[in-house]
Amino acid sequence: MNNAKLHAFIPVFYLAWSDDLLTQKEFQTLNDFIKNQSWLSEEEQSFLLSKIAISNPPSREDLNHWKLELEKIVQKDSSVTSIFDMVKALSNNDVNLLKLQPDFMKLENDLGFLGEEVISNFKKTASSITSETQTNTSFDIAKLTAILDGAQAPIINKVKSIISQPEFAYETTTDVTVYRNKVYEWCQILAKHNLGNMAYPKQYGGGENIADYFAVMETLSYHDLSLVIKFGVQFGLWGMSVFSLGTAKHHEKYLSAIGSLELPGCFAMTETRHGSNVKGLETTATYNHDTKSFTIKTPTKDDQKEYIGNAAIHGQMATVFAKLIINGQDYGVNAFIVPIRDAKGNVAKGVAIADCGLKMGLNGVDNGTLSFDAVVIPKENMLDRFASVNEKGEFESPIPSDNRRFFTMLGTLVGGRIGIPRSALAAAKSGLTIAIKYADQRRQFGPQGGSEIPILNYRMHQRRLLPHLAKTYGIHFGLQYLTNRFLARTEEEMQEIEALAAGMKSYSTWSTRDILQECREACGGKGYLSENRIDALKNDTEVYTTFEGDNTVLMQLVAKNRLSEFRKSFGEMNSLGIINYVFENAKTAVSEKNPIATRKTDEAHLLDSEFHLQAFQYREKSVLAAAARRIKKLIDDGLDPYDAFNVVQHHMIDVAQAYLERITLEQFQIAIATVEDEAVKVTLIKLAQLYALFQIEKNKGWYLEEGYMEAVKTKAIRKMVNQLCWDIRPDAVALVDAFAIPESCIAAPIAFQ
Amino acid sequence: MNNAKLHAFIPVFYLAWSDDLLTQKEFQTLNDFIKNQSWLSEEEQSFLLSKIAISNPPSREDLNHWKLELEKIVQKDSSVTSIFDMVKALSNNDVNLLKLQPDFMKLENDLGFLGEEVISNFKKTASSITSETQTNTSFDIAKLTAILDGAQAPIINKVKSIISQPEFAYETTTDVTVYRNKVYEWCQILAKHNLGNMAYPKQYGGGENIADYFAVMETLSYHDLSLVIKFGVQFGLWGMSVFSLGTAKHHEKYLSAIGSLELPGCFAMTETRHGSNVKGLETTATYNHDTKSFTIKTPTKDDQKEYIGNAAIHGQMATVFAKLIINGQDYGVNAFIVPIRDAKGNVAKGVAIADCGLKMGLNGVDNGTLSFDAVVIPKENMLDRFASVNEKGEFESPIPSDNRRFFTMLGTLVGGRIGIPRSALAAAKSGLTIAIKYADQRRQFGPQGGSEIPILNYRMHQRRLLPHLAKTYGIHFGLQYLTNRFLARTEEEMQEIEALAAGMKSYSTWSTRDILQECREACGGKGYLSENRIDALKNDTEVYTTFEGDNTVLMQLVAKNRLSEFRKSFGEMNSLGIINYVFENAKTAVSEKNPIATRKTDEAHLLDSEFHLQAFQYREKSVLAAAARRIKKLIDDGLDPYDAFNVVQHHMIDVAQAYLERITLEQFQIAIATVEDEAVKVTLIKLAQLYALFQIEKNKGWYLEEGYMEAVKTKAIRKMVNQLCWDIRPDAVALVDAFAIPESCIAAPIAFQ
Incomplete structure (x- = not known):
């Protein structure tokens, strides 16, 4: 092309044929554009049209030649930002072309181009903010690990060193029998290290250290989760049921053999027809006056014990939950030790195992089902801490x-609802480390x-990943709090702690489900x-949301507990009272819900930990008060209470x-307040901010409905979540390194590239 | 107790000791309550206190005795609704007690009881709305099945009858080799029934029926998903790449052997280092002028072909995507047929398979990796529909x-993005049927x-389940639409259809992920x-969100396509123009966003399909316009376009x-409009309403931010979602029965109790 004005159309040619896929209709748009250039001669028009004929x-x-020419122009002159700018530069400032700026702008629009994006494609070395960010650790990783591990650091390190040994190399077979035996062997090794009996009294060989026991469960979860569950079934469910529901005679007879794994056993509560509603169990234990014994019976196939860990292969005894029957009268669910197979593996008479x-x-x-066809056990096999049959064959209990x-018995087993969420937490940490x-x-x-980024x-x-990382840190501190509350519990606090455990179990296991899905x-x-x-990690923890209490059912229990607490602290439901309840005092109410607060979007406010906690508290209390009011209203309107609770x-x-x-937020903030190292503290604060704002963003519909925030604020929060993600990204690798999971446990090749 | 006024305290005793777990503090509250009854004698007080001493x-x-007495009272007099009512009934209307009503109300509150709930526990046969609802089909299931199957009913029924045969009994081994061989056998049976070559031209033995091919993929997905993917790799990816990218010589040589499964093969695109960014593939095909051949080479281990289905065991050839190099010049990614093993299973020279x-x-x-160490293939093995090397060794292509x-080539393979979401849909239907x-x-x-419900x-x-059921019906019709658009496609529409397919692939596979999790x-x-x-179902479909295009990446592509459409239809971004774009015309704008509409909550309006569609359209257009504005602003503010797109x-x-x-909503509504049977129509309308309102509820934060709805309306919508779930529940079983999945495929024992 020797004609400068024709030369100037190169950008148009190039765009027509290059990366952007123009449709036939758009080729037509280009054709029309050229035909409208009446200042061109017919010959010139024909030439141009021939260049864009399909x-x-x-x-x-x-x-390629066109592309090189365009690159030259763009790279020479940084002020070139539109297709017209290129045309101008190529045209030697032809007057006719200069007049065409609006036409070219319209053409860009008609073809759906973004001029700046097109131009950036011609730049040689595109460096960008996006490509420049990278891992750049701002704190001492070991210091953060020390904060996470706290007083349990010694036992955590001991467990880590054990599971990093060669005999704990992962078993990758698809043969279930091989895998089950391997897990059993691992449990035996752990028992030898006195990890299984960690929570038992010293007189039975135990460590008498429940805090360490939970740390063992959590740390083992970095390794194989079948191992953790098998370990938990044996030493937690089986052993602790004997310990918590039995009395000295049981402890003396069984505990040290359970703790050493000489006596593998099961915890047989769930039945096929009764999982969540354990109160409805149908297995019976009928007292025989003449022989001072109990007959354990499974009424129908649907009442068999189901999903019982350790039952299919290794278990020799089971704590069986059954309705106690004396003289035809039902005395409710109690627990009994029932032998199911001998040490050689022969199944006991009357017991059927599948x-x-x-x-x-x-x-x-090795999960299995257990059913009992009139299996007779001696009287002393009743775990009789809370109820017993006396020498005259009469029922006795301090709890009428x-x-x-039954719920008191269950309450003694609440430890399982601490071990499981902590195991789930470890699995989330593993997943996040890999991803x-x-x-x-x-x-x-x-x-x-540029190169790929x-x-x-x-x-x-x-x-996708960083809010989950922040939440995982939050839950870490939330579960520490739960553990500490449990360890320091008084009778008075038990209901609250049981609800807290049920709730944190659900919150942590659902969080892990979501995190591993995203990973x-x-x-x-x-x-x-x-x-x-x-x-x-994902498939093993999948059932965590179901066992130790179905999460959805547990959440109802938690809510009922909150409701009952609410009723106690605040019986009369007049509006002023509710406002006081929700805002604690009227002064806060005014400052939180006035038009300035609901529209406040300055960075200092959005990142303020007090604002975060107040917003969470406001939501917690308002939602609770609203639920209480709704239930009351439904019942006042004549609904059966059972229906009313279903409706809500x-x-x-x-x-x-x-x-x-x-x-979770409160405990996260409290934990941060105690951190002394400044760099670690700054990083944890960012994570707590991200946790808080991400939850508020998730719940923004509610905050807007309530008028607690206006749109300008929820939008600013979304933006701040993005900014925090960006700010945390350079520390992300360090933040998972701080979990300090053994490399042999992580194992995933993609985590070590 | 012979004293009526003491007798009247039975409810208090019972509550203290019964099901509700009172704490020590609450026992104290009861004690104080009794001590405050100054009208009682000291002796009487002592007696009462003794009854509630811990x-x-x-x-x-x-x-038990107390309980029976309270039951008598409650069952005799239905007006008894509080603890005080019981006290009154037991007291013989003692004047002193009658004055105590406020005290008893306060006691109820202090203890956190809900009187009505307590009372309902004493009712003998609690019948409730909750317990009375049950399955009660309101329409003819076969008629709905006919609507779902449409014109594909004959092929669907044929496939169902084949996969219900005994030779298709599920393989339950954990031995991967056995399973892979079983799946291969199944594919051979399907090939014999001429299902594999369903989409190929008749001249190569095919059925020339693409619509039926998709129906085959979907129906096979009721059975085993490994089977579907193996089937899809062989007949879809391998066969269709030869068909779509090759020319007559390739069709003649390969198609009938592929369709009969005599020639198993692979589709080798993805590399370890390049999955989503396929444009960056590193495998090379270098033209050798002297021998008129290509040398296929894997530069480094990280450039090996990865996850290639059929590669590990059965594949004999592969369509390999590689950069064509002629005389040292790179001509972009092209496709080549490369033999990888012979019919006896011997791996070809230079090929490494893992x-x-x-x-x-x-x-x-049998997914595997493939790498090529200078494997030489003849010139005719280049799939040369879109590019070729001529006799002189020069590159030729109609697309410069x-x-x-490359994107034109990929466009011909878009069928995979229809088959996969339809397979995901079938898996969701299976999961919902079981759950x-x-x-x-x-x-x-x-x-x-009462009995358990x-x-x-x-x-x-x-x-948890019914909104997913509604969504599944919606996606069914959405995917029918996608299929029909694809079958009737013109060149002009290809970009739109490619974006639609990428989008529906993501939408359907993510929906299936969520549904199976919930199930x-x-x-x-x-x-x-x-x-x-x-x-x-869950683990097999898990990777559906990744293969055939990572969902998150595909969603970006879909959005970019929408953005480019937006720019074309609406280049100048002034505010009036945007309002016109969003509301189509100013009249609707006024009627949709005025204070009456944003607060309208009558049932007719909330269930109105026009309201639903308008709300969806408003959201679609507003979000799109806002994204366009944001990008423009970021770039105007000086951000690199690459960074700007990352920000948004x-x-x-x-x-x-x-x-x-x-x-999805639009196609759901359009499909319903053609239904003639009134009972089916009524049911589908409820499902479409549920789909629409559930999505609006999910997006309520956005609607509130935009002022399109006010809180009173979003709350009414939440209530309506609950109501629709309740209304649909009796038809839920019939609605999954209408999927008409063969019983042998469902197989789950829990679905047949």
């Missing part, structure tokens, strides 16, 4: 209500002309390969959720 | 841009004195047992999401 594409070489078969995960645990006795380390190394896409630099990837997807195809361990079930989940979120 | 519990018999090993799911598919050519049938039969808890009667359970949890422990099949990634997901939700 039937006559340029050669690949022509295209294997639950393959499961979604935890296939290293069958129901209350974040991979995201820091894995490169995909990048600016034109780590996927953790992408906003979506940050949004799997964030690792793409690599996340699907079993070698990268998200498979096992969905609301009740919010009551529990809001409570658990407040607990 | 150290002196009543006997179990006393407790097994990807165990995966989270789809273990019946390498990039554009809903189980929930209809599984009983747990119930009103005091089906868990599907609980509001939370309805909320697993909703089935509790039973859902964790592999025999109930949610395990396989999260917003872009919303753009795509809102578009897909609108498409």
Whole structure:
């Protein structure tokens, strides 16, 4: 092309044929554009039209040539930011062309281009903010690890060193029998190290250290989760049921053999027809006056004990929950020790055991069903701490209500609802370690002309992983708090602590479910390969939301507890009282819900930990008060209370959720207040801010409905969440390194590239 | 107790010792209450206090006796609704007691009781609305099935009858080799039935029926998902790449052998280092002028082909995507047929194959890695529909841009993004069938004195499953629409259809992920047992969100397409123009966003399909316009376009999401309009209403931010969602029966109780 004004149309040609896929209609738009240039001669028009005729594409070489010319222009002059700017530069400032600026702008629009994006494709070395961010640790990782481990550091380190030994190398077989035996062997090794009996009294060989026992459960969870569950079934469920529900004679007879794993056993509560509603169990233990014994009986197939860990292969005895029957009268659910097989593996007479078969995960645990066809056990096998049959064959108990006795018994077993969420927490930490380390190394896409960038630099990837990282830190401190409350419990506090445990169990296990799902997807195809361990982490923890209490059912219990606390602290439901309840005092009410506060968006306010906690508390109390009012109104309107509670079930989940979120944030903030190292503190504060604002963003519909925030504020919060993700990204790898999970446990090749 | 006024305190004694767990503090409250009754003699007080002394519990018999007395009162007089009412009835209207009403009300509050709930526990047969709802089908199931199957009913029924045969009995081994071979055998049987070549031209033995091919994929997905993926790899990816990218010589040579499964093959695109960014593939195909051949080479281990289905065991050839190099010049990614092993299983010279090993799911598919150490293939093995090397050794193509050519090639393979979401849809239908049938039969808890009730009667359970059921119906019609658009496509529409396919692939596979997660949890422990099949459904479909394009990346593509459409239809971004765009015309704007509309909550309005669609359209357009404005502003403010697009990634997901939700609702409504049977129509309308309102509820934060709705309306919508769940519940079983999934495929024992 020797004609400058024709030369100037190169950008148009190039765009027509290059990366952006123009449709036939858009080619027509280009044609019309050229035909409208009446200042061009007919010949010139024809020439231009021939260059953009669909039937006559340029050669690949022509295209490359055009591209080089355009690159030269863009790279020479940084003020070139639109297609017209390129045209102008190529035209030698032809007057006719200069007049065409509006036409070219319209053309850009008609074709759906963003001029700046097109231009950036011609820049040689596109450096960008997105490509420059990278891992850059701002604090001492070991100091943070020390804060996380706290007083349990010695036992945590001991467990880590044991599970890093070669005999704990992962078993990768798909043969369930091999896997189950391997897990059993691991448990034996752990028992030898006196880890199983950690919580038992010293007189039975135990460590008498419940805090350490929980730390053992959590740390073992970095390794194999079948191992943790098998370990928990043996030493926690089986052993602690004998300890908590039995008396000295049982402790002396069984505890040290349980703690050493000489006597493997089961915890047989759940039945096929009764899982959540354990009060409705149908297995019976009928007292025989003549022989001073009990007959254990499974009435029908649907009443068999189900999912019982240790039952299919290894268990020799079981704590069986059954309705005690004396002289035909039902005395409610009690617990009995029933032998199910001998040490050689022969199944006891009258006992039928079946294997639950393959499961979604935890296939290293031998779950089975148990049924009892008139199995006779001696009287002393009744775990008789809370109820017994006296020498005359009469029922005796310090707790007259069958129901209350049963819940008191269950209350002694609440430790399981601490061990499980802490195990779930460890699994979430493992998943995040794998996904974040991979995201820091894995490169995909990048600016034109630049190299590919780590996927953790992408906003979506940050949004997918970093709020989960913040939540995991929050839950860590929340579970520490739960553990401490449990260890220091008084009788008076038990109901509250039971509700807290039920709630944190749900909150942590659901969080882990969501986190591992996101980790799997964030690792793409690599996340699907079993070698990268998200498979096992995800499928093994999948049932955590179900066992030790179905989460949805537990959340209803938590909400009912909150409701009953609410009724106690605040019986009369007049509006002023509720406002006082929600805002604690009227002064806060005014300052929180006035038009200035609801529209306040300055950074200092949005990042203020007091604002966060107040917003969480406000939500917690308002949702609770509203639920109480709704139930009252439904019943006043004539609904049966049972129906009324069904109607508000969905609301009740919010009551529990809001409570658990407040607990988590509060404990996160309290923990941070004690941190002395400044760099660690600054980082943890950012995480707590991200946790708080991410939850508020999630609940923004509610805050807007309540008028607690206006749109300008919720939008500012969304922006701040993005900013915090961006700010935390350089520390993300250090923050998972601080979990200090043994490399042999992480194992995933993608975490070590 | 012979004294009536003391007798009247029985409710207090009973409450102290019965089911409700009073704490020590609350016992104190009771003590204080009694001590404050100055009208009682000291002796009387002592007597009462002795009954509620913690150290002196009543006997179990006393407790039972009290209970019987209270039951008598409550059952005799239905006006008894508080603890005080019971006291009154027991007191013979003692004047002193009658004055105590406020005190007793306060006591109820102090103890945290809800009087009505306590009373309802004494009612003998508590019948309630919750316990009375049950399955009660309102329409002809076969008629609904006919609507779902449409014109594909014959092929669907044919496939169902084949996969119900005994040779398709599920393989339950954990031995991967056995499973893979079984899946391969199944594929051979399907090939014999001419199902594999369904989409190929008749001249190569095919059925030339793409619509039927998609129906085959979807229906096979009721059976084993490894089977579907193996089938799809062979006949879809491998066969269709030869068909779509090759020319007559390739079709003649390969197609009929591929269709009969005599020639198993692979589709080798993804590399370890390049999954989403396929444009960056590193494998090379270098042209050798002297021998007129290509040398296929894997530069480094990180560039090996990865996750390739059929590669580890069965594949004999592969369509390999590689950069074409002629005389040292790179001509972009092209496709080549490369033999990888012979019919006896001997791996070809220069080819290295490794097994990807165990995966989270789809273990019946033999995924492997492929690398090529200077493997030489003849010139004719280049799939040369879009590019070729001529006799002179020069590159030729009708599409000059390498990039554009590559995306044109990819465009021909868009069928995979229809087959996968339809397979995901089938898996969701299977999961919902199992979970809903189980929930209809599984009983747990119930009103005091009544029997346990089906868990599907609980509001939370309805909320967990029924909106998913509604969404599944919506997606069914959305995918029918996608299929029809694809079948009737013109060149002009291809970009839109590609974006639609990418979007619906993400929307459907994410929906299936969420649905199967909820189904697993909703089935509790039973859902964790592999025999109930949610395990396989969930783990097999887990990677659907990753393969055929990572969902998060695809959503960005969809949003970019929407943005470019937006720019075309609406280049100048002044405010009036945007309002016109968002509301289509000013008249609607006024009627939709005025204070009456934003606060309108009457039932007719909330259930109005026009309101639903307008709300979806408003969201779609507003979110899109806002994204366009934001990007423009960021770039105007000096941000690199690459950074600007990173900043808005999260917003872009919303753009795509809102578009897909609108498409789904719109197609759902259009499909309903053609239904003739009134009973079916009424039911589908309820489902569409539930789908619409549930999405609006989910997005309520946005609607409130925008002022499109006020709190009074979003709250009314939440209530309506609950009501719709309740109304649909009796038809829930019929609605999954209408999917008409073969019983042998459902297989889960819990679905057949």
